[in-house]
Amino acid sequence: MNPIRPRPLAAIRGWGAAVLDFVYPPLCMICRNRLSAAEHTVCDACRTRLDLRPQWRCQICGGAGIGGEPRPGRPCRLCPPAGAAWRGVFSVVGYGTLPARCVHMFKYQRRIELGRVMARLICERLAGPIGALAGRIDVIAPVPLHWARRMGRGFNQSTLLARPLASALGLPMNPRLLRRVRYTRRQALLPREQRGDNIRGAFGLGSRAGLDGLGVLLIDDVVTSGATIDECARTLMSAGAREVWAASYARAGMGGPEPEE
Ligand SMILES: [Zn+2]
Ligand SMILES: [Zn+2]
Numbered sequence: 129m130n131p132i133r134p135r136p137l138a139a140i141r142g143w144g145a146a147v148l149d150f151v152y153p154p155l156c157m158i159c160r161n162r163l164s165a166a167e168h169t170v171c172d173a174c175r176t177r178l179d180l181r182p183q184w185r186c187q188i189c190g191g192a193g194i195g196g197e198p199r200p201g202r203p204c205r206l207c208p209p210a211g212a213a214w215r216g217v218f219s220v221v222g223y224g225t226l227p228a229r230c231v232h233m234f235k236y237q238r239r240i241e242l243g244r245v246m247a248r249l250i251c252e253r254l255a256g257p258i259g260a261l262a263g264r265i266d267v268i269a270p271v272p273l274h275w276a277r278r279m280g281r282g283f284n285q286s287t288l289l290a291r292p293l294a295s296a297l298g299l300p301m302n303p304r305l306l307r308r309v310r311y312t313r314r315q316a317l318l319p320r321e322q323r324g325d326n327i328r329g330a331f332g333l334g335s336r337a338g339l340d341g342l343g344v345l346l347i348d349d350v351v352t353s354g355a356t357i358d359e360c361a362r363t364l365m366s367a368g369a370r371e372v373w374a375a376s377y378a379r380a381g382m383g384g385p386e387p388e389e
Contacts, residue, residue, distance in 0.1 A: 189215065306334055352379075
């Protein structure tokens with residue numbers, strides 16, 4: 129076969145795409161401004177606001193933020209409270225207006241491309257700091273959805289965010305480590321003080337596979353009060369896990385240029 133044989137179909141497809149781009153120029157999925165040839169899915173201006181680049185990262189919990197840097201060796205404002213079952217949460221950006229809109233469009237309007245943007249940011253910003261835990265994480269587990277909610281949505285957003293990070297870290301991902309045994313109201317719709325009660329008893333083990341002595345990294349799209357992470361961590365620790373960490377795309381309390389919700 130001649131390797132430089134022309135490929136007429138590919139040429140027509142390329143030409144067709146160029147005409148479509150001319151008639152319907154690709155727009156930023158968030159601000160609807162026209163994208164340049166070098167931009168994909170979101171424009172550079174929006175991408176910058178979806179990515180915090182924190183001023184500090186806590187040596188104890190991996191939390192990061194803008195302003196309010198902790199003194200060396202002291203807990204930061206994002207460190208787990210006394211009695212928490214989790215060790216720390218690594219996140220890309222504060223839960224400001226634009227990250228919240230991006231997460232909302234991904235989950236509720238099924239804009240999978242925005243999930244890819246977030247997954248890429250998670251890999252770029254968090255693979256290094258999480259990798260520095262050196263051997264303390266053995267398995268990655270997305271926070272599970274109740275099967276009815278997963279069927280309604282068509283996917284679990286946390287699994288889509290977890291997969292690229294697992295391959296970047298070279299760690300196994302097990303989406304069935306935990307399962308949601310109780311249907312709960314959406315945490316985001318409840319006041320902070322009711323979230324612990326809403327989520328209590330919501331998780332069970334997905335399999336009897338031994339967790340003895342394993343370090344687990346949970347993945348969620350957003351962490352706000354930490355109630356969901358804590359409940360998952362309690363379930364894993366009671367099954368013999370050694371320690372539980374978490375990573376999310378957005379997290380309330382990191383601060384940044386936009387007001388947090
Ligand atoms: Zn934009
Ligand atoms: Zn901390």
